[in-house]
Amino acid sequence: MARLWVCAAGAAVLVALAALHSRFRGSPVLRSFTFQTAWRTEEVLYRLDVNWPEYSEYFTGATFCVAVDPLNGLVYVAQRGDNIPKVLVFTEDGYFLRAWNHTVDTPHGIFAASALHEQSVWITDVGSGSYGHTVKKYNSFGDLVQVLGTPGKKGTGLNPLQFDNPAELYVEDTGDIYIVDGDGGLNNRLIKLSPDFQILWLHGENGTGPAKFNIPHSVTVDSAGRVWVADRGNKRIQVFDKVTGEWLGAWSDCFSEEGPSSVRFSPDGKYLIAAQLRLSRLVLVAAPPVGSLGHCAVISTVQLADQVLPHLLDVSGESGAVYVAEIGARQVQKYVPLNS
Numbered sequence: 184m185a186r187l188w189v190c191a192a193g194a195a196v197l198v199a200l201a202a203l204h205s206r207f208r209g210s211p212v213l214r215s216f217t218f219q220t221a222w223r224t225e226e227v228l229y230r231l232d233v234n235w236p237e238y239s240e241y242f243t244g245a246t247f248c249v250a251v252d253p254l255n256g257l258v259y260v261a262q263r264g265d266n267i268p269k270v271l272v273f274t275e276d277g278y279f280l281r282a283w284n285h286t287v288d289t290p291h292g293i294f295a296a297s298a299l300h301e302q303s304v305w306i307t308d309v310g311s312g313s314y315g316h317t318v319k320k321y322n323s324f325g326d327l328v329q330v331l332g333t334p335g336k337k338g339t340g341l342n343p344l345q346f347d348n349p350a351e352l353y354v355e356d357t358g359d360i361y362i363v364d365g366d367g368g369l370n371n372r373l374i375k376l377s378p379d380f381q382i383l384w385l386h387g388e389n390g391t392g393p394a395k396f397n398i399p400h401s402v403t404v405d406s407a408g409r410v411w412v413a414d415r416g417n418k419r420i421q422v423f424d425k426v427t428g429e430w431l432g433a434w435s436d437c438f439s440e441e442g443p444s445s446v447r448f449s450p451d452g453k454y455l456i457a458a459q460l461r462l463s464r465l466v467l468v469a470a471p472p473v474g475s476l477g478h479c480a481v482i483s484t485v486q487l488a489d490q491v492l493p494h495l496l497d498v499s500g501e502s503g504a505v506y507v508a509e510i511g512a513r514q515v516q517k518y519v520p521l522n523s
C-alpha cells in the first residue's frame with residue numbers, strides 16, 4: 184500500500200507539469216483539459232522534461248512523428264501544415280538547429296539512422312503530391328539522398344516498390360530496412376529490404392490471422408533479432424524473426440481498448456513502450472527476454488490529457504529519454520527516466 188501512495192503522488196506531479204507545459208493555453212482544447220488518474224499501476228518511471236525544447240514556438244503544425252539520433256544528439260520532428268517548415272531539427276538538449284520543407288509533402292513516420300560518420304533521417308510520406316507515397320532518406324541538412332516507392336502514385340505493386348500511405352520504417356545498423364505500409368491505404372504490408380533495396384521477405388495480407396495486418400502502423404527491431412509491429416487496426420502487436428520473417432507470436436491482451444499506434448524499446452530492452460492515440464495514453468509493457476513471447480503485462484501507463492493524441496514516439500538509445508509526437512497538442516514532449 185505504501186508504495187502505491189508514493190506513486191499516486193508522483194502521478195499528480197506529472198499531470199500538473201504536463202498541464203503547465205501544455206502549448207494550448209487559452210485554446211478551446213485547454214478548457215476541456217481534464218485531469219485523469221495518470222499512473223494506474225505501481226511504478227512511476229519517467230518525468231516530463233518541461234525545458235524541452237527551449238522554445239516551443241517552432242511547433243507550427245500537426246506534429247506527426249519524432250526520431251532521435253542519440254549518437255549525434257539530434258532530434259528530428261516532422262509536422263504537417265501549409266506554408267510551414269515540415270522537418271525541425273533540435274538537439275537532445277532542446278536547442279533548435281534548422282528546418283526544411285522542400286520535397287516533404289505529408290510526413291507520417293520518421294526514423295533517424297544513428298551512425299558516427301553519417302547523419303541521416305528517413306521519412307515516410309503519405310501525400311498525394313509529387314513526393315507522396317514514398318519512403319525518403321535525407322542527410323541531416325535536408326538534402327534528398329534516396330527515394331523508395333513510386334513518387335506521387337499510390338498503389339499495390341511491388342516492382343518497382345509501390346506504397347499506399349507508408350506508415351513507418353526502421354533501419355538497422357547493417358542497412359537492412361523494415362517498412363510498414365501502411366496507414367489505412369490498400370496495402371497492409373511488412374517489408375524487409377536489403378541495404379541495396381531488394382525485397383528479402385514480406386508479409387502482405389490484410390486480415391486478422393497470424394502475419395496478416397490491418398493498419399500496420401509502427402515497426403521496431405530488438406536486440407534478440409525480433410521485429411515488432413504495431414498492428415493498430417487488429418489491436419495487437421505482432422512479432423517476427425528478422426532473418427526469416429517467420430511469425431513468432433502476437434500480443435493483444437494489453438491493447439483490448441485501443442490498438443497501439445507506436446512501438447519502441449527502452450535501451451536496456453526491459454520495456455516496450457507503446458502509444459494509444461485516441462486514449463491519449465502511453466503504455467509500458469514488460470519486454471520478454473529471448474525466446475517465447477509469453478503474456479503481455481502492463482508495467483505502467485502514462486495518461487496524457489484528453490485530445491493530446493500521441494501518434495508516434497521514439498526513445499534515445501543513450502539516455503533512454505522518450506520523445507512523443509502529439510498530434511492534438513501540436514508539440515513533441517520529452518520524458519526522462521527517473522532512475523538516470
Ligand SMILES: *[C@@H]1O[C@H](CO)[C@@H](O)[C@H](O)[C@H]1NC(C)=O
Binds near residue numbers: 266267269282283285
Ligand atoms: C517552407 O517553410 C518556410 C518557412 O521556413 C515557409 O515560409 C514556406 O512557405 C514553406 N513552404 C511550403 C511549400 O510550405
Ligand SMILES: *[C@@H]1O[C@H](CO)[C@@H](O)[C@H](O)[C@H]1NC(C)=O
Binds near residue numbers: 391
Ligand atoms: C482489411 O480488412 C479489414 C477487416 O478485417 C477491413 O475493415 C479493411 O477495409 C480491409 N482493408 C483493405 C485494404 O482491404
